[in-house]
Every structure is written in structure tokens, then in C-alpha cells.
Amino acid sequence: MTYDTTLRLMNDAGDVTRFVIPGEEGYSDFWRRDKSPIESVELVKLLVAIRKLSTFIGRNVGEIVWSGMELDNALALDPTPIMGTYPVPAGKTDLMVGIMVQEAYKRVEWSERLREMLRQRVQPPTQYEYKFDMFFSVCESVYVDGLANTSVLGYYAEVARDWRIVKTLKSLIKPPTLSEMLHLWWRLAAHRDPELYKHGHSDLTLGGLVMRGSLDQYYRKPMETMNSIVPALRDDCPALPSVSDRCDFRLDLYENLWREVLGHIRFWPGDRSDRFMMPDMGDDDELAQEEAEQAAVKATIVNYANLIEAALPQKNRDFTDQIKGNVANFENVARVEGNDIVMLARNRVDRQLLHKLEQVVRNATDRRSVFNRGLSSGKIHSRRLYRAHTTGAVFQQKKHEFDMRKNVVLLVDATGSMADPTQWDQAEMIYQTLFTAILEYAPNARLFAYNEVRNACRITEIYRGGRMLTVLPHGRTASGEAIIATAMNTRIPGKKTLLVHITDGASNWGCGVADALKYCKGNSISLLTLGVSCSLSAKQSLRDEYGSLVKFVDKSEQLPKLFGELIVSEMRESRTSQQ
Numbered sequence: 001m002t003y004d005t006t007l008r009l010m011n012d013a014g015d016v017t018r019f020v021i022p023g024e025e026g027y028s029d030f031w032r033r034d035k036s037p038i039e040s041v042e043l044v045k046l047l048v049a050i051r052k053l054s055t056f057i058g059r060n061v062g063e064i065v066w067s068g069m070e071l072d073n074a075l076a077l078d079p080t081p082i083m084g085t086y087p088v089p090a091g092k093t094d095l096m097v098g099i100m101v102q103e104a105y106k107r108v109e110w111s112e113r114l115r116e117m118l119r120q121r122v123q124p125p126t127q128y129e130y131k132f133d134m135f136f137s138v139c140e141s142v143y144v145d146g147l148a149n150t151s152v153l154g155y156y157a158e159v160a161r162d163w164r165i166v167k168t169l170k171s172l173i174k175p176p177t178l179s180e181m182l183h184l185w186w187r188l189a190a191h192r193d194p195e196l197y198k199h200g201h202s203d204l205t206l207g208g209l210v211m212r213g214s215l216d217q218y219y220r221k222p223m224e225t226m227n228s229i230v231p232a233l234r235d236d237c238p239a240l241p242s243v244s245d246r247c248d249f250r251l252d253l254y255e256n257l258w259r260e261v262l263g264h265i266r267f268w269p270g271d272r273s274d275r276f277m278m279p280d281m282g283d284d285d286e287l288a289q290e291e292a293e294q295a296a297v298k299a300t301i302v303n304y305a306n307l308i309e310a311a312l313p314q315k316n317r318d319f320t321d322q323i324k325g326n327v328a329n330f331e332n333v334a335r336v337e338g339n340d341i342v343m344l345a346r347n348r349v350d351r352q353l354l355h356k357l358e359q360v361v362r363n364a365t366d367r368r369s370v371f372n373r374g375l376s377s378g379k380i381h382s383r384r385l386y387r388a389h390t391t392g393a394v395f396q397q398k399k400h401e402f403d404m405r406k407n408v409v410l411l412v413d414a415t416g417s418m419a420d421p422t423q424w425d426q427a428e429m430i431y432q433t434l435f436t437a438i439l440e441y442a443p444n445a446r447l448f449a450y451n452e453v454r455n456a457c458r459i460t461e462i463y464r465g466g467r468m469l470t471v472l473p474h475g476r477t478a479s480g481e482a483i484i485a486t487a488m489n490t491r492i493p494g495k496k497t498l499l500v501h502i503t504d505g506a507s508n509w510g511c512g513v514a515d516a517l518k519y520c521k522g523n524s525i526s527l528l529t530l531g532v533s534c535s536l537s538a539k540q541s542l543r544d545e546y547g548s549l550v551k552f553v554d555k556s557e558q559l560p561k562l563f564g565e566l567i568v569s570e571m572r573e574s575r576t577s578q579q
Helices: 037-053 092-110 111-122 126-148 153-170 179-190 206-211 217-226 231-237 243-265 285-311 320-324 349-363 381-388 421-441 477-490 514-522 534-547 556-578
Strands: 005-012 016-020 064-066 076-077 336-339 365-373 395-403 407-413 448-454 455-462 466-469 495-504 527-532 552-553
Touching: 016 206, 037 064, 037 092, 037 285, 076 552, 092 111, 092 153, 111 126, 126 153, 126 179, 126 231, 126 243, 126 285, 126 381, 179 217, 217 243, 217 514, 231 243, 231 448, 320 336, 320 448, 320 477, 336 477, 349 421, 349 556, 365 381, 395 514, 407 421, 407 477, 421 448, 421 495, 448 477, 455 477, 477 495, 495 514, 514 527, 514 534, 527 534, 534 552
Parallel strands: 064 076, 336 455, 407 448, 407 495, 495 527, 527 552
Antiparallel strands: 005 016, 365 395, 448 455
16 A cells, blocks of 8 residues: 655645645755656756856856766766656755855856966875865865855755765765865855854764764864864955955965865875775775766766757847947947846736726727628628528628737836835836736737846846746846847837837936937837836936837826827827838
8 A cells, every 4th residue: 555645735725736745845845846757858947947046156157067968168067966756856956056056156266277276386296186186175165165155055055065075974984084074174164154163073973982982183183274264265255356366365375274284184095085095995886886877877968968958948148249239339338138037926917907008009009800701690791692502601700800010019127226115016017917908919019127137237028928927126227228139139020119118217327228219210119118106307317318208107097098198109100100
């Protein structure tokens, strides 16, 4: 007999909203929803999730792939720990995210370059090179874990740190070894409690007291020496402004520390792989088994490589160079790139306002009559009366269709000035209601938002697959770049575009709006701007930028009338230009 131990969380109506599998809890259980029970698909979905998280670490992390996928200069992650169970449990997802966080920070902080610089400076003798690598790796691990601890990423780094330490300690030979000492120090020095390392290490387990009670006499002094750099690694080094300064700082720190520590561990073996101190270890079944498992995983990934690479979404597009080619003030152009990190939005559609807006949008559409002929009921079609004696299909139906006949795009300002919850709620209600009304008569309409993340203006599509999405309002307002990038990204050859821009203030970053207006005018793009919750000074700034193309919505009840005026004005100008 089998028992189903899956916990089902239900809503008030009794519907299952979520399954919780005992033993598979993890931080990622709260955010990872896109999963698959199929191995190759699950590897793709997890890799996409890890890539998104890596954007919070830095731009120069580079592309992330699974080991076995061919891509130059990419950060390759070994998927061995997560293979075998699909969808990958949350705990294992945490582990893989933690490994990515540690490796990504090492890349951002130039760890490999620093290793070579330090090696050149200290020039370790051949018999100590293995220990030197071990020493440097753990010091850098403490440093990057300290960086991760400043954010929520520290929780994932902790999972990866514990996994590495437990895995290493399981395979150690009799102490003292440099590997054990360094990993015990890593656990204390990189802990999220910044004061824990001051208490020192003490093995209080029964095995530790009986079998290895004298261990502290070996590890106490070198660990005290290693502790001397912890405040500098966790506090002083991250405070330096440039990555080169941080490298120079750690270079001096590690050089002095290595010379002191070497005096304590000179005659210790590193671990069982230290061939200078452990020359006769012979064949190791565990190592051989581990290598065989890694080879099998690599072979699996190689088989899936083409499938995974084909299924991965394309990298976010960078619009910066294109925008520079379309503006006169190209020196001040802010970096602009696409983004696909979104959150589900709450439904803010105002049904009463939606009804009024639908009437306004309908008045701006072109009506056309569509006939459905050859029917068995309806209005008689005189030219098909000859079928009355055979099929009787002499009827027709006439239907009116309303079409905006334009490529309609909404662009929402989601920068820092919108961050106030009340103001953002108002903006969400307006753009969701307006877009829903437009969608009724322009099924291919698109909705975008722009904000600033890490010194880049990011353009995000926030209506996909019939769902409203949202982004976090943040940063400066690069309206000019956002308008040009959105217009370029959504143009349909042979079809005019209506671009509706919703904002609460003027541009305060980048090249400004004048070039955007010029670009839209020269490419048959009608730009309309709605000012939402604007102050008096913001209204004047928007009038200076957009002229007659801007209207201000102080209360939501004003929106149908104001948007109608904008639409009518735009249609009048459009007809005049055609004549």
C-alpha cells in the first residue's frame, strides 16, 4: 500500500492552489513556478531562471550555461547535484542558485585574474602550489559570500557553502589537514552572523571529543591568523569604489596572510589529492565513482545541448547603438535594453471607466461591414434565390466590425517618481483599463513599461499571453530613449503606429524628448502623452516637451474625455496629412 504525502493548499472554494511535497522545501519554492517533469525541458527552464537571477549581480557575469554546452567565455555550471529528479526540488534549486551566486561574484570581482597576480607575487614552491590554490579559493569564497550576505542572495550562498563544506569534510583523511582547517574557517568567517568567527571553532560532537579531542591544538593558531583578515574582507574591501582597487586590496591582504599561514601548515597534507604529501593513496573508489558520475552527466548535457540552446530565449536586446544612430544628442544617450523579468499584476481594471473608454475608442475606429452569405436563416440575399429549390441557403447576415487599423502601443513610465504605492496603483488602474478598452478594437495592441535598473533604461512588455504583468517602479526617467526604443521595436512595415505614453513627469535622464518627437514624426508614428498625477511644475515641463500632444489626468473620471480629445486630434491631423 502506498500513501500520498503531498500537502495540498486550497482556497476558500476548495480548489487546490498549490502542492507542497514534504522534504523538498526551499527558498525557491516561493518564486519558481515554471517547471517541467521532462528532463531536457526542466534543464532549460531552470537555466533561464538562474540567468534572470544573475542579472542582480552584475552585467559582466556573462552568459551562463550547463557544463557540456559549447559557448566561449560562458560561466559553466555543473548540473550533477540536480540530476535525477524532475521537476528539480526547491532545495536543489537553492543549491544551484547558490553555486551560481558564488561563481558569478568571483567573475565580477576578477578572482581568476587575482589568483594569477598573487601567484606571480608570492611564487609558491612546487610542493606548496596545491595548498596555495586551496588557500586562495577559500579566501575568495569568504569574500564573495560576504558580498552575497548583503542581500537575499546570501541565503542561497549559504546553502551552497554548507553543501561544499559537508561534501569536502566527508572525504577527508585523518586530521590535521589544510582542507579541513580552511573549510571550518570558511563556515565561521562567511556566516551571515558577522560576529560568529570571533567565537572560534570547537568540535563538541561525541566523535570529536573522543576521537579527535586534540584537534583544536592544531587548528587554533592558524584559524586565529586567518581570522585577522575577516573584518577587512567583509567590510573594508567591499567599500572600495572600483574593482581594481578591491583587487589590489585583497592582493596585499592575501600575500601577507599566506606567508603567516604557511608557517603553521607547512608539513600538513592538503587533502587526499595532495600528491606531494600523500604520494601513496592508490586508487580511490569514491573519487573514481564521482568522476564517472560527472562524465555521465556531461554526456547527458552534450546530448541535450542543441535542444537546450534552441529552446533558450534570445538574450535581451540592446537598443543603445540604434538609438544613438537616430538622435543628434547621441553623447548623452542612456543605455537601453530589453527586459523579461516581470511579476504578475493585480487586476486594477475599473469596469465603469472601461465602458466609457470603450465608447471613446470605438468612435476612433473605422467601421466596415462584413457579410456572411449562403445561410439557412437571416436576411434574404436576392442574388442567391436560385438556390431556394435545392439547398435553401438563400439568406445572409450583415455584421459591422470596428478596427483601429493602426498598430497601437502603450508605454508606461515605471520610474522612481511612480514608486509611491498610491500613485502606482492609480497608474496601474489607468493603463490597465485603457489598454483593455483598446484591446477590444485592436487585438494586436501591445503594452510596455520602462524603468531604470543598474544604470540602464529597461523596456519590458507587461501584457503577455492574456495576462497583465508589472515591474517595480525604480530609477530615473529616460523618456526619449524609451519612446524611440519602443517605437523601433514595435514598428510594422506598411502600417502606422499609435504610441500612447503614460507618465507623471518630464525626462530627467538621457538625451531628452526632442529627438524622440522628431523620430516619431519622421516614421509615421503618432505619439500621444497622458500626464497622470502630475504636479504643477511637472505639467509645465511636459507642456514644454510635448506641446499639444499631452493631456493631464488629475481624476480618473477625466480620462475618457481627455483621451477622446487626443484621439480626435490625432485622427484629424492624420487625415490632413493624407490629403
